[in-house]
Amino acid sequence: MDAFEAARYLHWPGDAVTEDVLRQLEDMGRELSSTAPPRLVWRVLPRTPEGCEGLCLPGGDIRALLEDAQQVIVAACTLGEAASRAARRAFLMDMARGVMTDACLSALIEEEMDRFEKEQTRKYRARGLYLTDRFSPGYGDLPLSVQKDLCDILDTRRTLGLTVNESMLLIPEKSVTAVIGICPAAQKHRAAKEKSGCVKCAAFENCVFRQQGRTCHG
Amino acid sequence: MDNLILDGAMGTMLMQRGMGAGELPEVWGMLHPEILEEIHREYVDAGSRVIYADTFCANPRKLKNSPYSPEEVIRSNILTAKKAAGGRARVAMDVGPLGAMMAPLGDMTFEEAYASFARMLKAGEEAGADLCVFETMTDLKEVRAGVLAARENTKMEIWVTMTFEKNGCTFAGTDAGAMALTLDRLGVDALGGNCSLGPGELKEIVEKILRYTDLPVIVKPNAGLPDPESGAYALGSADFAREMAVYPPMGVWMLGGCCGTGSEYIRALAALPPAAPRDGRKADALCSAGRVIDLGGVRVIGERINPTGKKRFQQALREGDMDYIAARAIEQEEAGADVLDINVGLPGIDEKETMLNVVRAVQAVTDLPLMIDSSSPEVIEAALRETCGRAVVNSVSGDEKKLRSILPLVKKYGAMVVGLCMDESGIPDSAEKRVSVGKRIVEAAKGYGIPPQDILLDCLTLTAASMQDQAMETLKAVTRVRRELKTHACLGISNISFGLPCRVLITSSFLTQALYAGLDMPILNPNQQDIMDAVYCFRALSGEDRGLGAYTSRFADRLSPAPALSANTAPAPASGPALDPVAEAVLRGLGGETEALVRTMLKTSEPMEVVEKHLIPALDEVGERYDKGRLFLPQLISASSAAQRGFAAVREAIAARGGEEKRKGPILIATVEGDVHDIGKNIVKAVLENYGYAVKDLGKDVPAEAVAKAVRETGCRLLGLSALMTTTVPAMERTIRLVRETCSGCLVMVGGAVLTADHAKRIGADFYARDAKAAADIAKKALG
Missing domain, CATH: 3.20.20.20 (Dihydropteroate synthase-like)
Incomplete structure (x- = not known):
């Protein structure tokens, strides 16, 4: 786990993180990645006008993102109940350790999604295809209510032990779902990674990084 | 021991025969009984002597939006299975997970799970099922609810198989040995593993199960893993049977297949040699x-x-x-x-x-x-x-x-x-x-x-x-x-x-x-x-x-002192004029040192003087550094916990003199209904307590009525509400409205990732707290 990444979740700029803290975060990350290893499932589905086969993806942002896509990768990843328990234990014994644990878990799952995205990008580039950015329910105008069908289509209850509650929250908590388009040409619309992408981010108003004139993606 | 051959996949077969994605297999099966019967019959012809009826998901939650009741679906599909069995095989009422996580992680209680299972099982027994089997289970809590429901409401034989990962545990963290031990002693009739992995990968898990039970063990794995792009399973019937051949020599004689297996797989299993006897021992x-x-x-x-x-x-x-x-x-x-x-x-x-x-x-x-x-x-x-x-x-x-x-x-x-x-x-x-x-x-x-x-x-x-x-x-x-x-x-x-x-x-x-x-x-x-x-x-x-x-x-290192365990998240760099030693200790998050310093001061100074001249200024310094981005969240928490140790020493001193400690407040805090995120709320609670307020935490996923009731009962003047998701902000708004309508004199502060100051005002809050430090500032303003 990248300790700087975990520090970022604590709104802690990389240049202010001390050696001591980095070492603590690294140790935690190492331990957590063995107690709560990420699990990921994914499928490739044909693109349809509504989204992809069996899954309606409403909203202008996702439509723009998938405009040229022929197929869609649908993925879900979770650190499982073990992560929730590790965080809860840490919080009970020492609140400061708790927030650091939480940050490490966020970094771990994000890294797993990045790793998956890179791996797919490499694979499809070799086939002459391009991937769009990764987009998750809750980004821009893609509603969280998509979670339910997305998890159904991946059968995440059975394949990951991941469910969606009545408020469309993923349970266990440290879980992520995402869609990525597979296109014949490099995409024209960049969703999250360009500066303009920030406007579409749900955290835009409150983003600590933006207030400091930075972005969360470096 | 002759092997007892079970059946193979149901969902896979239904899809091959035209069931579309997104259909409920149980309802589709009920509406196409001739197809269902044909699938069952193929399995019986191939050698299955127990077939699982198409009732896996026929539970109240899954059928909530369906025009059919669990009873109708279960009855119809069991009758179809019995017709197909024609006396050549026993029919099992198949029961899968109910589809929601059990509390505390999820929202399903033991009682709800028990009631759902009891309802299904009674219907299954009435329809003539010969036994019931819980399969593809991942949570032992849910399994126990099911087993107790079966035992207390029916006379059916009870089988249980759970779905394990390579590490020998289910997703929900149930260990294979623990499941065998628990269910063996709880008195089920057979147990084992199904789904998830191929037969080869299950071997160590089955060994673990055999250690803790002398009951018959069931192995009903997938045909390997599916390919994410094509959806095809890895093993053909011959490879599947070859991998399954390891089990009879271990004394496992109840064999079948799960996802990706069909009648030819079952036929291949039926040809395996009979199982070896077991020694009847089980570990204590x-x-x-x-x-x-x-x-x-x-x-x-x-x-x-x-x-x-x-x-x-x-x-x-x-x-x-x-x-x-x-x-x-x-x-x-x-x-x-x-x-x-x-x-x-x-x-x-x-x-x-x-x-x-x-x-x-x-x-x-x-x-x-x-x-x-x-x-x-x-x-x-x-x-x-x-x-x-x-x-x-x-x-x-x-x-x-x-x-x-x-x-x-x-x-x-x-x-x-x-x-x-x-x-x-x-x-x-x-x-x-x-x-x-x-x-x-x-x-x-x-x-x-x-x-x-x-x-x-x-x-x-x-x-x-x-x-x-x-x-x-x-x-x-x-x-x-x-x-x-x-x-x-x-x-x-x-x-x-x-x-x-x-x-x-x-x-x-x-x-x-x-x-x-x-x-x-x-x-x-x-x-x-x-x-x-x-x-x-x-x-x-x-x-x-x-x-x-x-x-x-x-x-090994008993002679050298163990390193401190506290999350002493780095000393805050000293800068500017030398700090008060208490402030220095607080800033470094050193609780023990803070307490020791305060105790020394209490010998010569009045308690309130220590608070006003040392502890409060220390916290102010912490707050200022945090606001300026020179101190970060874990340090804020460590520092305020250190200060708390100092306050505790002061309170003790006051009590020793017969005085009464007075905490300001109370402040009530809660994460609103539907939201299970409580990290932010817990941090706010800790920081407020460390700043000397009495905080009553109502927990997470708290209904508006419960919040309003608590406000009335405690007469609190400041309420903090947290919501992390856009989907739960309406619940926050509802809670504020109810508090306004039914309680008087209570101010409301709100916080959470998706909120902004504007948004907070729109939903009727008095204050927006962007973080724990801000919450403490608000408390000071509201309560002094």
């Missing part, structure tokens, strides 16, 4: 869902979850402060406990309700098996129902009435039991007489089908200071019950030293002697280092600690 153990504790060596039972003589613990029980109790569980686990005793006996509280809450709270944070310590059969039964895994009941005595009321519960839930070697006439004064009471208990237990190895006889420790002769009698009795009655022995150790100086010395000495006498399950305080040292030494000398690895790692 206790477990939670996630962990098996094998008995044999010294197993430490932690005694600290018990209010007797502990003021702070009593307060926590009375206030329902489960976090405090959960932390005591973690502490004992970290100190080396193998089992946790749970006792909540306190006058004036509802023991049953409290016991259930404590069991839930403890099981949510540790994997240790539990010992349910109560004298009330009603409390014991409620706790055994709630406890996931194999527990110990503490206790029965030789008293006939006790034995009659408690032993049936021990048997029903497959628990172990502590037998106190005493009866209605008191504690016998000789080893001889204690052994004879022990013998009576063992005999009585046998009558209920409880074997000696499921009993822990407690030969009773008496206080050496008042009954010096008794120590040796106790030890003699321990040796004899172990040798003659073949039970385990437990013993509360600490009592020996009551009233003597240097208690820990005589306690650990008695412990060592008792262990040598045969004691294998001491009940003690694992947080006492010297006592646990004695346990480690004994394990080293008895040979249990093979190679002395545990001993060495415990004592």
